Amino acid sequence: MPDIDLATPDLATPDLATPELEPAGARPVPASRPGSSHTPTIDQDDPGTAGTGRADATGSPSSAPLLRIEGLGVSFLERGGIGRTRVLDGIELTVRPGEIVGIVGETGSGKTTLARAIAGLTPADRGQVRLDGEDILGLRTRARRRFRRGGAIQFVFQDPLRSLDPELTIGASIAEGMAIAGVGSRSERAERVAGALTLVGLDPAVAQRRPAQISGGQRQRASIARAVVADPRLLLCDEPVSALDASNRNHILILLDELRRRLSVGIVVISHDLSSLAGIADRVVVLYRGRVVEDGPIADVFAAPRHPYTALLIASAPDIHGRNRQAAAALRPAPAPGIPDPTTTTAATATTATTASTAAAGPTPGPRPDARDVGGCVFAHRCPFATVDCDTAPPRVEAPGRPAGSWISACHHDRTWRARLPAAGTAAADTSAVRKETSL
């Protein structure tokens, strides 16, 4: 069995305690969310899944969806104002309470646009985004304002200074949303700020400091405190750890894992770092050129990807599969003009590809149309295994033997493409030894 370790070594380190954050279970569990009347249901005997509503090992849902996205499409006006560029198309996504869902994909694949569309910050052309059953895209102006003020969806950014004003104390930044919404008295707000700081592993005295007076890791905790003080149901984290050093990165990942358990909050994490996601996420959604190409339990997807693009992405991630470069080569066709290598594109080249309306010749004989224009697989134009079906039929293939909807691949050939890999690539592409480190 190949010796492939998906876990970031630090994530497996048993000593999780830092002056800022004690190990899960060591701190007294708060009686409620900060400032909330909700009481989290935490079973201390089962810290892995208790009270979270997480998908179980087979991927079957253990509670009703918190977030349900159906047929979401987003486009932007092209420069010059003529025509629109499709950035997201037909997105389907589900997040359950207490579940962490990772979103991965190359630069320009639409990850941030998806998060912004969920939060209503970027308008959608079509589709539905339901939070606890409520169609939040369909809200009219006043209702939408009320919904936003309610703070049910909160962002955590890569740069905490996007949510922490450098001129304000940490406490004032955390309390800002409550102050604007007129929530509670000054002292009640201060109490909630202290509760939120404690929840994220910071001393409440940090409230008196300014962002420049605390470390980068503490700033990211403070920005998470700002998010959780609003008692959110959904956290959207856009590259929350990519600006941090390895130690702080792990502490923030552990914190997110704790928060989903303690608060039953659903968490969407956008990340380029597949190994970080492997440590905490339940599910992974793989985006390519604005479409979901695979969506399933992260350990299963990373162990045996069903879509060739997912396989390429995983095989090309040196932090996961440094030894799998051969497999990446086997999965990667000769690049066609104008079509980026999904694992090496820059933002600029990805944009060019996203706006390209036709693709040049693919690896199979003859020129292929861009399948996006005819409803086929978005990867078909550069997939070594594509057939004519891939250019036209919209694929949505369930994993055999799994509950419906638990593991979807947008590949007609998900059961056969692996057998067509060259022998050298097949051996290296055998990712069955990949394991999800669950030592958190």
Ligand SMILES: Nc1ncnc2c1ncn2[C@@H]1O[C@H](COP(=O)(O)OP(=O)(O)OP(=O)(O)O)[C@@H](O)[C@H]1O
């Ligand atoms: N406001 C906008 N107007 C026009 N095009 C946009 C706008 N926002 C994003 N785009 C385009 O949409 C595409 C997807 O961008 P997005 O930022 O969602 O990708 P991403 O997957 O998050 O990329 P990255 O990993 O680099 O953050 C890109 O081609 C981008 O240039």
